[in-house]
Amino acid sequence: MTDIRSYEDNRDAGFGDYVQLLKPRVMSLVVFTALVGLLVAPVSLHPVEAFTAVLFIALGGGASGALNMWWDADIDAIMRRTKSRPIPSGRIEAGEALAVGLALSGISVVMLALATNVLAGALLAFTIFFYVVIYSVWLKRSTPQNIVIGGAAGAFPPMIGWVAATGSVSLEAFLMFMLIFMWTPPHFWALALFMKSDYGDAKVPMLTETHGRRVTRAHVWWYTVALVPFSLALGFTPIGGNVYLAASVVLNLGFLRGAWTIWRRDETVAEADGYKVEKSVFRFSLLYLFLHFTALLADAALRAWGGF
Amino acid sequence: MPRCALGGASEVALHVETEMHRRRFSRNLGLGLVLAAFVALVFALTVVKVTQGDRMHANDGKSMAGTAAQPATGTAP
Numbered sequence: 001m002t003d004i005r006s007y008e009d010n011r012d013a014g015f016g017d018y019v020q021l022l023k024p025r026v027m028s029l030v031v032f033t034a035l036v037g038l039l040v041a042p043v044s045l046h047p048v049e050a051f052t053a054v055l056f057i058a059l060g061g062g063a064s065g066a067l068n069m070w071w072d073a074d075i076d077a078i079m080r081r082t083k084s085r086p087i088p089s090g091r092i093e094a095g096e097a098l099a100v101g102l103a104l105s106g107i108s109v110v111m112l113a114l115a116t117n118v119l120a121g122a123l124l125a126f127t128i129f130f131y132v133v134i135y136s137v138w139l140k141r142s143t144p145q146n147i148v149i150g151g152a153a154g155a156f157p158p159m160i161g162w163v164a165a166t167g168s169v170s171l172e173a174f175l176m177f178m179l180i181f182m183w184t185p186p187h188f189w190a191l192a193l194f195m196k197s198d199y200g201d202a203k204v205p206m207l208t209e210t211h212g213r214r215v216t217r218a219h220v221w222w223y224t225v226a227l228v229p230f231s232l233a234l235g236f237t238p239i240g241g242n243v244y245l246a247a248s249v250v251l252n253l254g255f256l257r258g259a260w261t262i263w264r265r266d267e268t269v270a271e272a273d274g275y276k277v278e279k280s281v282f283r284f285s286l287l288y289l290f291l292h293f294t295a296l297l298a299d300a301a302l303r304a305w306g307g308f
Numbered sequence: 309m310p311r312c313a314l315g316g317a318s319e320v321a322l323h324v325e326t327e328m329h330r331r332r333f334s335r336n337l338g339l340g341l342v343l344a345a346f347v348a349l350v351f352a353l354t355v356v357k358v359t360q361g362d363r364m365h366a367n368d369g370k371s372m373a374g375t376a377a378q379p380a381t382g383t384a385p
Contacts, residue, residue, distance in 0.1 A: 012331045012332055014330075014335055015334045048355075
């Protein structure tokens with residue numbers, strides 16, 4: 001046993017490291033929005049089918065997270081926010097992450113298709129492809145519009161949940177998709193405004209680096225304005241209701257107010273107060289999305305009990 | 309474990325080995341539980357599909373009318 005000391009340098013991965021590879025925080029958002037998409041649909045699934053559907057939509061999202069970490073390991077090692085991830089910290093090898101990502105992608109797509117329908121499985125496969133190939137491999141390092149188009153990947157889960165239950169894409173599913181799709185740019189640009197040095201060091205072309213902070217502030221405002229109609233329109237579909245409409249009006253006013261403040265604010269003022277407004281708008285944007293989907297769920301529950 | 313009596317450096321090495329074993333055990337246990345859960349889930353899904361009398365997938369949009377359980381056509385004994 002003379003080589004026993006060689007283990008000291010070998011940072012063997014524990015189970016938790018593989019869980020980290022699946023980006024559990026992103027998965028929690030996927031689980032929530034997919035579950036809402038599935039529950040508000042007019043066709044109900046058996047609870048076991050519904051559980052299986054949400055589980056494998058989430059696993060598909062996790063698999064794309066692992067593939068993203070495999071591809072982005074070099075830039076993850078540079079950014080403060082990401083350098084403790086399993087690959088840059090040396091706990092999991094890049095090739096292993098690729099294998100885990102590909103295997104879980106296959107399992108989740110096949111299981112979702114078997115548990116619900118082929119269209120849902122195909123949509124999940126497309127989502128994984130979109131996030132990994134279109135966003136991570138192609139757009140993320142080549143254009144400041146990466147966030148805008150990449151946002152589509154995060155917008156698919158409620159649509160997949162809906163399709164898992166009904167078997168087809170409809171206006172409601174499209175509007176749930178658009179709500180997250182249009183929400184993503186102002187959400188991430190608010191983050192980029194106060195995480196300023198990180199993306200630049202990693203040479204990721206964020207709007208703040210390529211077009212400057214003034215332009216980014218304007219973009220936060222205009223994309224928030226573009227988001228509002230989609231948010232309100234969802235309230236006038238069969239899955240909307242009084243709770244959703246009330247929540248949507250209040251949340252949109254709050255988001256517009258925050259985005260307006262970001263736009264009108266000077267960089268020196270922002271720097272002086274430690275990007276207080278940008279940070280609060282970022283936090284509010286998370287609440288904005290969460291409460292929109294919670295309101296959809298509340299209206300569905302009220303309809304089920306015969307109210308409203 | 310006779311190696312415990314070897315003294316200073318070996319004790320440190322032994323501790324590192326134990327840590328490695330702990331991580332490896334957590335990985336094996338986690339994978340075992342995940343596989344067991346997967347088997348249970350496939351079993352439960354099979355039971356649900358069979359008792360509902362469905363084909364091997366739920367609703368593909370072509371059979372929206374009458375989504376209530378229907379016997380498979382032409383195969384009933």
